[in-house]
Amino acid sequence: MGHPAxxxxxxxxxxxxxxxxxxxxxxxxxxxxxxxxxxxxxxxGVTVTSFLRSAMNAIRKARAGGVDDPVPIPEFRKSLxxxxxxxxxxxxxxxxxxxxxxxxxxxxxxxILQMAMLKPRIAVLDETDSxxxxxxxxxxxxxxxxxxxxxxxxxxxxxxxxxxNYITPDFVHVFVxxxxxxxxxxxxxxxLEAEGYQAFEVPA
Amino acid sequence: xxxxxxxxxRDIGSEYKYGFHVPEDxxxxxxxxxxxxxxxxxxxxxxxxxxxxxxxxxxxDYFLARPMPQWGGDLNRIDFENIYYxxxxxxxxxxxxEDLPADIKDTWDRxxxxxxxxxxxxxxxxxxxxxxxxxxxxxDLEAQGVIFLDMDSGLREHEELVKKYFxxxxxxxDNKFAALNSAVWSGGSFIYVPPxxxxxxxxxxxxxxxxxxxxxxxxxxxxxxxxAYVHYVEGCTAPIYTTDSLHSAVVEILVHKDARCRYTTIxxxxxxxxxxxxxxxxxYEGATxxxxxxxxxxxLTMKYPAIWLMGERAHGxxxxxxxxxxxxxxxxxxKVHHMAPRTTSVITSKSxxxxxxxxxxxxxxxxxxxxxxxxSKVVCDALILDEESRSDTYPYIQVDESNVDIGHEATVSKxxxxxxxxxxxxxxTEAEASAMIVSGFVEPITKxxxxxxxVEMNRLIQLQMEGSVG
Numbered sequence: 001m002g003h004p005a006x007x008x009x010x011x012x013x014x015x016x017x018x019x020x021x022x023x024x025x026x027x028x029x030x031x032x033x034x035x036x037x038x039x040x041x042x043x044x045g046v047t048v049t050s051f052l053r054s055a056m057n058a059i060r061k062a063r064a065g066g067v068d069d070p071v072p073i074p075e076f077r078k079s080l081x082x083x084x085x086x087x088x089x090x091x092x093x094x095x096x097x098x099x100x101x102x103x104x105x106x107x108x109x110x111x112i113l114q115m116a117m118l119k120p121r122i123a124v125l126d127e128t129d130s131x132x133x134x135x136x137x138x139x140x141x142x143x144x145x146x147x148x149x150x151x152x153x154x155x156x157x158x159x160x161x162x163x164x165n166y167i168t169p170d171f172v173h174v175f176v177x178x179x180x181x182x183x184x185x186x187x188x189x190x191x192l193e194a195e196g197y198q199a200f201e202v203p204a
Numbered sequence: 205x206x207x208x209x210x211x212x213x214r215d216i217g218s219e220y221k222y223g224f225h226v227p228e229d230x231x232x233x234x235x236x237x238x239x240x241x242x243x244x245x246x247x248x249x250x251x252x253x254x255x256x257x258x259x260x261x262x263x264x265d266y267f268l269a270r271p272m273p274q275w276g277g278d279l280n281r282i283d284f285e286n287i288y289y290x291x292x293x294x295x296x297x298x299x300x301x302e303d304l305p306a307d308i309k310d311t312w313d314r315x316x317x318x319x320x321x322x323x324x325x326x327x328x329x330x331x332x333x334x335x336x337x338x339x340x341x342x343x344d345l346e347a348q349g350v351i352f353l354d355m356d357s358g359l360r361e362h363e364e365l366v367k368k369y370f371x372x373x374x375x376x377x378d379n380k381f382a383a384l385n386s387a388v389w390s391g392g393s394f395i396y397v398p399p400x401x402x403x404x405x406x407x408x409x410x411x412x413x414x415x416x417x418x419x420x421x422x423x424x425x426x427x428x429x430x431x432a433y434v435h436y437v438e439g440c441t442a443p444i445y446t447t448d449s450l451h452s453a454v455v456e457i458l459v460h461k462d463a464r465c466r467y468t469t470i471x472x473x474x475x476x477x478x479x480x481x482x483x484x485x486x487x488y489e490g491a492t493x494x495x496x497x498x499x500x501x502x503x504l505t506m507k508y509p510a511i512w513l514m515g516e517r518a519h520g521x522x523x524x525x526x527x528x529x530x531x532x533x534x535x536x537x538x539k540v541h542h543m544a545p546r547t548t549s550v551i552t553s554k555s556x557x558x559x560x561x562x563x564x565x566x567x568x569x570x571x572x573x574x575x576x577x578x579x580s581k582v583v584c585d586a587l588i589l590d591e592e593s594r595s596d597t598y599p600y601i602q603v604d605e606s607n608v609d610i611g612h613e614a615t616v617s618k619x620x621x622x623x624x625x626x627x628x629x630x631x632x633t634e635a636e637a638s639a640m641i642v643s644g645f646v647e648p649i650t651k652x653x654x655x656x657x658x659v660e661m662n663r664l665i666q667l668q669m670e671g672s673v674g
Contacts, residue, residue, distance in 0.1 A: 001625075001629050002625075002628075002629070003625050004621060004625065005621070024628065024634075025625055025628040025629040026628040026629075026631055026632060026633050026634065026637075028629070029628070029629055029630055029631035030631050034629075035629055037626065037629075040626060041620070041622050041623045041626045043623060043626075043627065043640065043641060043644050044644050044645070044647075045643065045644025045645055045646070045647030045648065046640055046641075046643065046644035046647070051627075051630075051640070054632060054636065054640060055627075055630035055631050055632060056631075058630070058631040058632045058633065058636060059630075059631040062631065097644070114630065118630065118631070
């Protein structure tokens with residue numbers, strides 16, 4: 001996603017045929033990439049609502065070629081409430097400060113809420129299922145499944161098969177030590193759940 | 205230092221020898237510099253009662269006798285001989301639109317300040333619409349017995365009230381700059397709210413259109429009588445351009461039994477200004493005093509709004525924000541003195557420094573012997589935006605009573621790379637992301653501001669951040 005601490009030593013990242021290897025996080029987001037954080041940071045003093053509106057407007061501005069194109073407030077409000085209800089996010093969370101004092105489950109849901117509002121082209125979900133209880137997992141996973149469409153693809157990073165009870169992947173890749181060691185369809189995930197990762201000689 | 209200073213000043217007699225007349229337009233022609241003749245002339249020109257003239261002249265003696273404070277910021281470069289102490293307000297600010305520095309005009313444009321208001325801020329035009337609002341407001345207030353005047357008119361029209369309280373909360377010899385203000389004051393507000401009257405609309409100096417509105421030696425006196433309430437708002441978030449390099453105001457407030465007063469200031473002086481202000485309130489039994497103080501501009505600000513909690517259960521709050529940019533030093537904070545049992549206070553200070561600026565908190569919390577069951581909480585948070593900038597915290601605490609509850613928290617933080625990355629990964633540019641973090645940091649205070657001030661404050665932070673990064 002363009003974290004400044006990462007240095008790319010070789011290779012390139014192509015998105016829609018365009019090279020985004022050198023692009024900063026803001027430019028990547030404006031082009032339609034999204035990362036659901038495993039441990040999202042708190043921004044005290046900034047409400048979820050005002051943050052979401054600023055982020056949407058930043059992306060709209062970039063897409064309008066640098067001209068302000070703010071989302072009309074009634075439209076914003078309507079889509080926010082719909083998305084919150086869909087993800088069973090308590091409405092009073094909208095006026096709380098972003099991730100400030102949120103439970104683990106609230107943070108994950110608000111990450112997916114952001115994805116629903118920002119409508120990326122490609123979303124990377126980094127262990128979104130970790131630390132969620134069964135009910136929360138179901139809501140979050142179904143929310144992701146509903147958003148996936150020909151307009152939006154999702155790369156779900158997980159250690160467990162259980163999220164795949166609600167999300168049906170088109171492809172499953174097994175990633176060991178920075179390399180893809182196995183590829184397949186949804187059946188690969190079921191096989192892994194049954195047999196574990198031993199076959200791939202995961203170092204202890 | 206204080207002992208010898210007090211001794212020096214104590215020896216100054218109250219007999220006054222400078223009671224001679226000066227031609228009325230003396231100061232218009234003589235221009236810069238400070239003298240007894242000038243002070244006498246100011247008083248003469250305003251046609252003041254003898255006691256005020258004496259007060260001014262004696263204050264000048266105190267000012268001259270006191271050494272320059274050597275703490276806080278560097279005051280040694282103030283050239284007292286090169287300052288206009290009393291001139292016609294039209295000469296005080298830029299004479300014409302064209303004389304204004306481009307960066308000030310640019311900031312006003314970007315804040316979206318209407319043309320008429322810009323001219324008013326620049327001192328090159330009056331703001332006729334608010335004059336109408338002001339007159340309507342005046343009629344409503346008068347019906348309730350509320351007095352809301354500039355200080356000069358207050359002295360003319362309500363001399364007994366002014367004489368009773370003027371200089372009682374902040375004595376003329378309180379400090380060097382209070383003494384200077386006491387000698388040469390002009391303008392400022394005079395407010396009296398009768399018992400039980402609750403003024404619903406905030407009183408804004410902004411409405412009180414008169415030429416002496418934004419003087420550099422304003423003098424404000426507010427008296428809130430028993431059970432009454434008033435919220436006074438002064439200043440504005442737009443940068444105020446002035447060719448004067450010294451702003452030294454005095455604000456005195458008395459909050460009587462069970463009354464409440466809130467005083468909100470947002471100041472954004474141009475960066476040539478030394479802003480040295482003494483603000484103090486006394487709160488009697490069951491009364492509440494709240495200072496909300498925002499300092500954005502100036503070269504050096506030294507300002508510590510104070511509250512003396514004199515009666516049982518009195519409550520005081522100080523909320524302060526200081527923003528120091530390039531070449532700026534904001535030495536701000538608050539002081540609360542618990543002098544009676546079961547008094548409570550909260551001091552919240554937020555400071556931000558960037559581009560080599562220096563912002564600090566200097567606070568005093570005192571609990572006197574006998575102020576049993578008093579509670580106080582001090583929270584000061586500093587945000588430093590880059591490596592060159594600096595933050596200082598000087599929390600003086602003096603507690604002479606054991607049965608009290610005192611809390612002090614201080615944090616210093618930098619804008620985290622992880623926070624920035626998180627916000628930028630949602631499409632915000634680095635400047636937008638930094639501005640959002642800063643706005644969030646000061647939110648506990650901006651939420652206490654009247655809405656239009658809060659909005660302007662946030663826009664101003666955005667402008668400041670655009671300049672600092674990227």
